[in-house]
Amino acid sequence: MAHSIPEVTFRTRVRDESIGGDNPFRWQDVTSRDIFKGTNVVVFALPGAFTPTCTNAHLPGYEAKYDELKNKGIDEVYCLSVNDAFTMFQWAKYLKVEKVKMLPDGNGDFTRLMGMLVKKENVGFGLRSWRYSMHVVDGEIKQMFIEPGLMDDCPDDPFEISDVDTMLNYLSK
Template identity: 70%
Template sequence: MNRQVPDVVFKTRVRDESVDHENPFRWEDKSTADIFGGKNIVVLALPGAFTPTCSGTHLPGYENNIEAIKAKGVDDVYCLSVNDAFSMFQWAKQLGIEKVKMLPDGNGEFSRLMGMLVKKENLGFGDRSWRYSMHVIDGDIKALFAEPGLMDNCPEDPFGVSDADTMLDYLNQGA
């Protein structure tokens, strides 16, 4: 594929026990290089936190298969969505996600530069990420599994090629 991930800064929250507050987190900017540089990464990108397919199937599928994915040499699995860090944290907490790392693309900048930012105004969502997954090594996109029908205000929510099983099949073929 030979395409690099976009160069952006993600606004994340990290636990910091030195923060004297009932919510001991602080803001931490993470660059694309911080996340992807020198690493073997799988990303699943979803339309939104707390939405039915994302919450019921897509994200739990990666959480449940993370050991098999990591057994293929993957360092980390990230879930990206056009949501803020607070929503991503609460979503993971509600679903019991402990192994997949949550990556907030709050302004949709990464999704836009990937060519995957779509309007979902027909659902009242505004701008969101199209559903896809990708395998990235040292910032180089090795494989991208985007759901068919990429378009603004898609009347459906296609889900069939960005799932954990597809990613595992790809990795098992020696990616």
């Protein structure tokens, strides 16, 4: 299973109080290497911010059990979506996410190189990530939980194995 995470640059926004005003954020490029080198992390990817399953179950589940993941030796937990940094920030704010880190893949570069970029034109989303989770140690994928039925324009939104409980069970072995 172990193969390397693709090398991409994520366009993120970070708080910078020196900017002042109502929007004290600046752009900061973060690479795959910055995130994954020398770390033990969980990444879960989902189709979109503010969408029903992602908002009601997927992200809140990981946020609620973040400390349990940390107790299993995980350094950080990332939520990845093919959304821009502004949308990911507002979504985290809306859900009061304070622990899980949001990882915007606005252009879908990481998702495409992972082989997880799918068309969701049937629901008006364009290109999005297929739902999956993975355990990554020092840039190497140790385990992936990919929802069944990976395809373009999937008529449903499977959410069976990329949940936090599946990841916790795997990490407990």
